[in-house]
Amino acid sequence: MGLTAVAARGSRAxxxxxxxxxxxxxxxxSAVRARPRGLVYEQHGEPAQVLNLxxxxxxxLGDSGVNVKMIAAPxxxxxxxxxxxxxxxxxDLPAVGGNEGVGQVIEAGSxxxxxxxxxxxxxxxxxxxxxxxxxxxxxxxxxxxxxxxxLTCAATLSxxxxxxxxxxxxxxxxxPGDSVIQNAANxxxxxxxxxxxxxxxxxxxxxxxxxxxLQELVDRLKSLGADHVITEEMLRKPEVKELFKKIPRPIxxxxxxxxxxxxxxxxxxxxxxxxxxxGGMSKQPITAPVSALIFKDVKLRGFWxxxxxxxxxxxxxxxxxxxxxxxxxxxxxxxxxxxxxxxxLIDYQAALESSMKPYVSxxxxxxx
Amino acid sequence: MGLTAVAARGSRAxxxxxxxxxxxxxxxxSAVRARPRGLVYEQHGEPAQVLNLxxxxxxxLGDSGVNVKMIAAPxxxxxxxxxxxxxxxxxDLPAVGGNEGVGQVIEAGSxxxxxxxxxxxxxxxxxxxxxxxxxxxxxxxxxxxxxxxxLTCAATLSxxxxxxxxxxxxxxxxxPGDSVIQNAANxxxxxxxxxxxxxxxxxxxxxxxxxxxLQELVDRLKSLGADHVITEEMLRKPEVKELFKKIPRPIxxxxxxxxxxxxxxxxxxxxxxxxxxxGGMSKQPITAPVSALIFKDVKLRGFWxxxxxxxxxxxxxxxxxxxxxxxxxxxxxxxxxxxxxxxxLIDYQAALESSMKPYVSxxxxxxx
Numbered sequence: 216m217g218l219t220a221v222a223a224r225g226s227r228a229x230x231x232x233x234x235x236x237x238x239x240x241x242x243x244x245s246a247v248r249a250r251p252r253g254l255v256y257e258q259h260g261e262p263a264q265v266l267n268l269x270x271x272x273x274x275x276l277g278d279s280g281v282n283v284k285m286i287a288a289p290x291x292x293x294x295x296x297x298x299x300x301x302x303x304x305x306x307d308l309p310a311v312g313g314n315e316g317v318g319q320v321i322e323a324g325s326x327x328x329x330x331x332x333x334x335x336x337x338x339x340x341x342x343x344x345x346x347x348x349x350x351x352x353x354x355x356x357x358x359x360x361x362x363x364x365x366l367t368c369a370a371t372l373s374x375x376x377x378x379x380x381x382x383x384x385x386x387x388x389x390x391p392g393d394s395v396i397q398n399a400a401n402x403x404x405x406x407x408x409x410x411x412x413x414x415x416x417x418x419x420x421x422x423x424x425x426x427x428x429l430q431e432l433v434d435r436l437k438s439l440g441a442d443h444v445i446t447e448e449m450l451r452k453p454e455v456k457e458l459f460k461k462i463p464r465p466i467x468x469x470x471x472x473x474x475x476x477x478x479x480x481x482x483x484x485x486x487x488x489x490x491x492x493x494g495g496m497s498k499q500p501i502t503a504p505v506s507a508l509i510f511k512d513v514k515l516r517g518f519w520x521x522x523x524x525x526x527x528x529x530x531x532x533x534x535x536x537x538x539x540x541x542x543x544x545x546x547x548x549x550x551x552x553x554x555x556x557x558x559x560l561i562d563y564q565a566a567l568e569s570s571m572k573p574y575v576s577x578x579x580x581x582x583x
Numbered sequence: 584m585g586l587t588a589v590a591a592r593g594s595r596a597x598x599x600x601x602x603x604x605x606x607x608x609x610x611x612x613s614a615v616r617a618r619p620r621g622l623v624y625e626q627h628g629e630p631a632q633v634l635n636l637x638x639x640x641x642x643x644l645g646d647s648g649v650n651v652k653m654i655a656a657p658x659x660x661x662x663x664x665x666x667x668x669x670x671x672x673x674x675d676l677p678a679v680g681g682n683e684g685v686g687q688v689i690e691a692g693s694x695x696x697x698x699x700x701x702x703x704x705x706x707x708x709x710x711x712x713x714x715x716x717x718x719x720x721x722x723x724x725x726x727x728x729x730x731x732x733x734l735t736c737a738a739t740l741s742x743x744x745x746x747x748x749x750x751x752x753x754x755x756x757x758x759p760g761d762s763v764i765q766n767a768a769n770x771x772x773x774x775x776x777x778x779x780x781x782x783x784x785x786x787x788x789x790x791x792x793x794x795x796x797l798q799e800l801v802d803r804l805k806s807l808g809a810d811h812v813i814t815e816e817m818l819r820k821p822e823v824k825e826l827f828k829k830i831p832r833p834i835x836x837x838x839x840x841x842x843x844x845x846x847x848x849x850x851x852x853x854x855x856x857x858x859x860x861x862g863g864m865s866k867q868p869i870t871a872p873v874s875a876l877i878f879k880d881v882k883l884r885g886f887w888x889x890x891x892x893x894x895x896x897x898x899x900x901x902x903x904x905x906x907x908x909x910x911x912x913x914x915x916x917x918x919x920x921x922x923x924x925x926x927x928l929i930d931y932q933a934a935l936e937s938s939m940k941p942y943v944s945x946x947x948x949x950x951x
Contacts, residue, residue: 303878473873495873502870505841505863508885510671515883517876 253347254563254581257309259300262567266298266312268560274351278326281352283336287370287557288316288345290570290579291403304342304521311344313581317360317369318345327354334359337373339534341521348560348583358534361542367552368545370580371403376541376550378493378520379407383417386489386516387467391416394462396480398422398447399471399496401432403553403578406439408469411541413440414549418462420483422450422476439551450479459483467491474499481507481515489514555580621715622931622949625677627668630935634666634680636928642719646694649720651704655738655925656684656713658938658947659771672710672889679712681949685728685737686713695722702727705741707902709889716928716951726902729910735920736913738948739771744909744918746861746888747775751783754857754884755835759784762830764848766790766815767839767864769800771921771946774807776837779909781808782917786830788851790818790844807919818847827851835859842867849875849883857882923948 251273256265276282294313296302320334330336336357338345343356360369383389395412399405400421412419421436423429425446433444443458466487468480471494481490481503490513492501507513527533544550554577558566566579619641624633644650662681664670688702698704704725706713711724728737750772751757763780767773768789780787789804791797793814801812811826834855836848839862849858849871858881860869875881895901912918922945926934934947 303874492873492876494877500870500872501876502868503883504868505860505885506671508860508869508883509862509887510885510890512885512887512890515871515876517873517878517880519877519880522878522880 249348251347251349252560253311253344253350254313254560255309255311256298259298259305259308262295262298262312262571263564266563266567268563271311271347271350273349276322276324276351278324279354280324281320281327281330281336281354281357282322282349283318283352283357284321284349285316285318285345285347285583287366287583288313288581289371289555290566290581291315291374292570293341293374294346295567295571303519306342306344311347311350313344313346314338314341315371315374316345317366317372318350321349323354329354330357330359335362335364335369336360337369337538339373339531340524340528346560346563346581355531358538360538361546364542364545365552367555367580368550371552371555371578372538372541374520375403375553376407376411377537378404378518379411380537380541381520381523382469382491382493382518383408383411383415383467385518386491386514389415389417389467392418392463393467394418394420394442394465395467395469396420396422396465396483397469397471398476398480399494400436400441400444402471402494402496404469404471404493406436406553407550409436409439409441410550411544413442414544414547418442420445420458420462420465422447422480440549447476447479450483455483464488469493470501471496473497473501475502477501478503481513484511484513487512487514489516491516491518493518553578557582617716619715619717620928621679621712621718622681622928623677623679624666627666627673627676630663630666630680630939631932634931634935636931639679639715639718641717644690644692644719646692647722648692649688649695649698649704649722649725650690650717651686651720651725652689652717653684653686653713653715653951655734655951656681656949657739657923658934658949659683659742660938661709661742662714663935663939671887674710674712679715679718681712681714682706682709683739683742684713685734685740686718689717691722697722698725698727703730703732703737704728705737705906707741707899708892708896714928714931714949723899726906728906729914732910732913733920735923735948736918739920739923739946740906740909742888743771743921744775744779745905746772746886747779748905748909749888749891750837750859750861750886751776751779751785751835753886754859754882757783757785757835760786760831761835762786762788762810762833763835763837764788764790764833764851765837765839766844766848767862768804768809768812770839770862770864772837772839772861774804774921775918777804777807777809778918779912781810782912782915786810788813788826788830788833790815790848808917815844815847818851823851832856837861838869839864841865841869843870845869846871849881852879852881855880855882857884859884859886861886921946925950 250270253271254266255269320330323330339358400423421441421444436444464485466485468484468490470477470492473495474497556577557580560581570579618638621639622634623637688698691698707726768791789809789812804812832853834853836852836858838845838860841863842865924945925948928949928951938947
């Protein structure tokens with residue numbers, strides 16, 4: 216499948232093919248099924264070298280376990296870093312790769328109250344190991360999602376849209392008409408920010424890297440609800456002042472890049488505004504003039520969805536409320552999945568390779 | 584007066600000489616007095632060139648004016664920057680230099696309720712122009728302070744000790760035993776931080792630049808209450824780990840330097856801690872690794888006393904409460920003035936020259 220075709224289709228979520236044909240029938244635990252398999256690594260290293268598709272023994276279901284048949288799971292940059300051993304949290308080895316995805320409950324232990332066979336579930340926390348066909352998970356590690364959400368959306372809901380949602384909610388009190396500036400606007404988080412902000416009436420200024428097919432990207436992000444799309448170079452020019460005659464200076468900046476790009480966001484931020492850093496694609500640190508902190512009183516913060524989930528582990532209602540809000544937006548067509556390329560689990564090597572290429576904007580989704 | 588002698592004596596506040604002999608008698612408005620004079624600048628530039636000691640006409644007292652005889656006023660770096668025209672806020676020209684100091688009320692307008700002749704006052708806001716012998720100020724621009732506070736302390740109370748006090752109060756909830764790390768520990772703010780923190784039971788790690796008479800400085804800061812005094816170089820070495828076996832990692836870092844020094848503070852900060860920047864002596868920006876923001880969840884903030892006073896202009900009780908707290912500490916001997924060198928107003932050129940020399944730690948105080 217050509218990437219251009221994917222990108223052009225990517226602005227609308229659609230169900231994954233295997234499910235279009237299979238339908239969403241409840242699978243029976245007693246049905247004859249293939250032995251559970253998963254992408255396992257026994258040591259850290261380059262994913263293509265250390266990952267192997269292997270049969271995995273299922274844990275005991277017990278009273279509180281939930282048997283989940285995984286449907287689809289994306290390959291995120293953080294999954295790659297975790298396997299490489301460079302991420303901030305690392306699992307005990309051997310481990311199954313993947314931290315996000317969607318599955319269906321096949322069977323639930325007798326004490327499980329929140330889930331029943333047929334329910335669609337996504338991980339409530341990172342580290343579950345989602346690149347597998349089937350698993351027994353603890354009830355508390357899963358979140359039920361409504362059955363009418365496109366599976367591509369469901370499989371990619373628990374990291375990027377949640378990150379976008381929290382960053383737009385937890386750092387500044389924004390009202391309709393307020394503006395938000397972000398770099399990496401074409402990333403998974405960036406696209407979710409554009410859509411959630413548009414749904415809430417916040418104006419977005421979206422910064423992207425220059426590229427040959429820039430107009431195509433601008434059009435696509437505008438079709439998602441972006442108010443302004445500009446390149447890093449345009450942001451540095453004096454002409455950008457014209458922009459701020461049309462809309463207020465942003466009170467919130469979202470930074471997924473670092474380096475000079477972050478310094479530029481900071482420069483355009485309102486007095487007392489906040490820049491939230493959630494990624495560092497440029498591999499450069501953040502540089503802030505002392506005067507911005509002292510005299511403009513800007514605040515520099517960071518956000519990590521994994522930490523938020525840990526901090527709110529005793530308050531699952533907050534997590535459920537967010538998922539409900541996001542599912543409402545999906546239902547209304549206001550939040551769609553990013554451009555995705557579906558790859559059968561067995562072809563994981565090709566998916567890994569594609570996911571690690573620079574400038575590839577289609578997310579690789581493993582279909583189990 | 585030799586600087587070493589000043590430094591050695593500087594850890595104890597003492598009254599200014601002119602007042603020791605003059606006593607704190609209430610001056611009479613009708614007494615024969617010299618014409619009011621002040622250090623005026625008509626354009627921005629180097630202070631030695633643009634400042635002139637001139638006679639100044641007094642404004643009308645009116646119903647709500649307060650006639651103040653200035654006693655003493657320090658030369659702060661921000662005063663210099665304001666005259667140079669490089670500071671964040673600049674007065675209308677011509678202007679009188681100086682933003683801090685202590686004076687005595689000679690006469691108060693009939694509607695003035697909070698001040699009476701004989702009261703000692705300090706500025707409630709920046710921009711008053713304190714380098715003058717006498718002025719009519721608005722009641723709301725002045726704060727009464729108790730008569731039993733050494734005048735050197737009073738003259739230097741409204742910027743540095745207030746900055747230290749707010750930074751220790753407004754960013755993290757510290758309890759006795761918690762630790763705070765700061766660079767520029769020998770600055771006016773740094774010394775106030777050491778003393779206020781010691782009074783509240785917070786441990787301080789004080790970072791200073793290496794110098795020939797390091798031990799003398801270490802001893803002096805420890806006599807003020809510093810728990811640990813280390814050089815920038817020591818802070819970068821692995822041995823510094825030993826320090827954090829004795830005391831908890833700091834939850835608050837106070838940065839008056841910027842550049843590499845700030846990055847080092849950040850490196851030792853606890854998870855979810857805050858670094859507050861109030862100065863940039865190195866003239867270098869702040870550089871923060873993306874991972875510190877995302878995975879350590881550290882917060883980067885700034886503080887500017889002038890902005891705080893503006894933000895709290897309608898809430899003078901908060902300002903008065905802070906001044907009372909600080910005066911209590913002064914009375915108990917827990918907060919002293921920094922090393923000061925007193926210079927008669929007429930010798931302002933010598934005082935300006937001394938105040939702009941690098942590595943001079945005695946604050947120049949103009950005596951009117």
